[in-house]
Amino acid sequence: DAKTTQPPSMDCAEGRAANLPCNHSTISGNEYVYWYRQIHSQGPQYIIHGLKNNETNEMASLIITEDRKSSTLILPHATLRDTAVYYCIVRVRGGLLSGTYKYIFGTGTRLKVLA
């Protein structure tokens, strides 16, 4: 089962920052938070990931609370092409083998960027 909960949908005005929240209250100390997005008819696309510290790359910023029970993905200047479903994922250990991981998706947040 997914270890994350997200609002089902959000709207954001073009050019404004989009802040997508995620709760992961049962996350373990060594589990990473990942964000992916899925544009219609495509496979999920990696955005960013983090463990404790805030992270930033060319696509987005990830803010993780100090207790690690929630995080926020920030798209600083949303464009129409950012309209997609955004998934917050806790990467967990995979099966019996150490060193492997699995990505368990929840239902995601459908972000609509408005012109």
Add this chain to the structure above:
Amino acid sequence: EAGVAQSPRYKIIEKRQSVAFWCNPISGHATLYWYQQILGQGPKLLIQFQNNGVVDDSQLPKDRFSAERLKGVDSTLKIQPAKLEDSAVYLCASSSLTEAFFGQGTRLTVV
């Protein structure tokens, strides 16, 4: 770097027929995943391979679904016989140490 390749892109079959999907992961990626994504839902993990061994197949309906990765590279997912509820997008992914990369998926319609 070439991405994860999947084929076919689309497939329409009648119920009770069989179907197979093919995936070629990114070169050098030992871990390969198959996901099922029903319309309006997030992807659901069906099976995970590490090289040619199965790591997790707890969500795979083994009475009708099978998957293999014989040489630890390409993988096939088969459904036999298909049911109407198998209509979905089947996504293949492979992972490096830090992230998973997804293919475009195969959209299966069972009529």
